[in-house]
Amino acid sequence: MDETGTPEPERLDHETSSGDAPVTEFATGAFELVTVEPRVAILDALATYQAENPREPTLGFTELRERAAIEDSGNFSYHLEKLKPACIKRTDEGYSLTWSGRSLVGVLRAGVGARTTRGPVTLDATCGICGTELTASYEDRLLSVTCANGHRFPTDDLPPNAVSGRPIDEVITIQTRRTRHHLDLVREGVCPACFATVELEYEVLNSPRAAHILIATCGDCGRVSSSTIGSYLLTEPVVVAFYHDHGVDLTETPFWAVELTIADPTVHSEEPLRLSLSVERDGERLTLFVDEHARLLDSDRTTE
Ligand SMILES: [Zn+2]
Ligand SMILES: [Zn+2]
Numbered sequence: 001m002d003e004t005g006t007p008e009p010e011r012l013d014h015e016t017s018s019g020d021a022p023v024t025e026f027a028t029g030a031f032e033l034v035t036v037e038p039r040v041a042i043l044d045a046l047a048t049y050q051a052e053n054p055r056e057p058t059l060g061f062t063e064l065r066e067r068a069a070i071e072d073s074g075n076f077s078y079h080l081e082k083l084k085p086a087c088i089k090r091t092d093e094g095y096s097l098t099w100s101g102r103s104l105v106g107v108l109r110a111g112v113g114a115r116t117t118r119g120p121v122t123l124d125a126t127c128g129i130c131g132t133e134l135t136a137s138y139e140d141r142l143l144s145v146t147c148a149n150g151h152r153f154p155t156d157d158l159p160p161n162a163v164s165g166r167p168i169d170e171v172i173t174i175q176t177r178r179t180r181h182h183l184d185l186v187r188e189g190v191c192p193a194c195f196a197t198v199e200l201e202y203e204v205l206n207s208p209r210a211a212h213i214l215i216a217t218c219g220d221c222g223r224v225s226s227s228t229i230g231s232y233l234l235t236e237p238v239v240v241a242f243y244h245d246h247g248v249d250l251t252e253t254p255f256w257a258v259e260l261t262i263a264d265p266t267v268h269s270e271e272p273l274r275l276s277l278s279v280e281r282d283g284e285r286l287t288l289f290v291d292e293h294a295r296l297l298d299s300d301r302t303t304e
Helices: 030-035 037-052 061-067 073-083 099-109 168-187 229-233 237-245
Strands: 013-015 024-026 088-091 094-097 118-126 133-139 142-147 152-157 198-205 211-218 224-228 266-269 274-281 284-290 296-303
Touching: 037 061, 037 073, 037 088, 037 094, 037 099, 061 073, 061 094, 094 099, 118 168, 133 168, 142 168, 152 168, 168 198, 168 211, 168 224, 168 229, 211 229, 224 229, 229 274, 229 284, 237 274, 237 284, 237 296
Parallel strands: none
Antiparallel strands: 013 024, 088 094, 118 133, 133 142, 142 152, 198 211, 211 224, 266 274, 274 284, 284 296
C-alpha cells in the first residue's frame, strides 16, 4: 500500500537460473495478498476446511465461495485467481492450500494484529545475577522476564496465539524452546524471521552490568536481536551433555536458571578475538573457548 491506501501494482519478481540454484517467482506481492479482505476470507475458509478434513482438504468452487461468504461469484473468482498459484492450487477435485498458503494462514492465525497483553506476573524464580524475584509480562508480541534491578532475560517475539489461554509457565517453556532455536539460526547467520542473512557484531556492554553480547542485524527485514555469548552456546552438544550429567534438561530449563547465559567471558586475545566461558556444577567445571561469533573452538571438563 502507498500513502493513499491504493494497492501496489502487481509485482512480478523473476529469479531464474539453471541447475540447483533457486527460482523465485511471486505472481502477487505478499502484502497485497493479505491486505485484500476477500483473499483472507478464502484462505481462512480453506484452512478451516482442511483442519476439519485433513485427508481430503479440497473444496469445489461453489462450496468454497459459500464458506468464504462472498456473494458475488465474479468478485470471488477474481480474488481466487489472484491467490493462484502461490497460495492455492487447483486440481480436478477443486481448490486447496499450497504450503505457502498454509504458512500464510499460520502467520495470520498466530495472531497478527491481535493486541494481547499479559502480566506482569511474579514467577516462582529468582534472578541469577542479583537474587531478586522475577516477573514476566507480555506486550506487543514480546514476552519479557525481568527482575527489580532491571536485569533482563531473553526477550523474544512470541505470537499472541502462543500466549492466549495458556498458563504463564507453559508460555515460558514455549518461549525458551523458540528462543534457543532462534539463537541457533542467528549464530549460523540466518534470520529467524525472514531467513535472509544476518550480520553478527560483538560488543561489550557496561550497563546494567558488564556483558559480552552478539548483536544480530538482518539486512532484509530489519530484525535486530542481541544476546549474551553464553546464550548462543546452549545447543552445543558438549553443553547439553554437561548439564544433562548434572540433572538439568536444557531443552526446557528457562534461561535464567542456566548460569552459562550470564557467564562473564575471559578475553584471551583481541585479534583474533578469543574468549572463554566457564560454568560449574557439583564440583565439575565446563570451560568453552569461542571466537567473535560465539562459535565453539574447544571445550574442557575438569573436576576440582
Ligand atoms: Zn537481577
Ligand atoms: Zn530478516
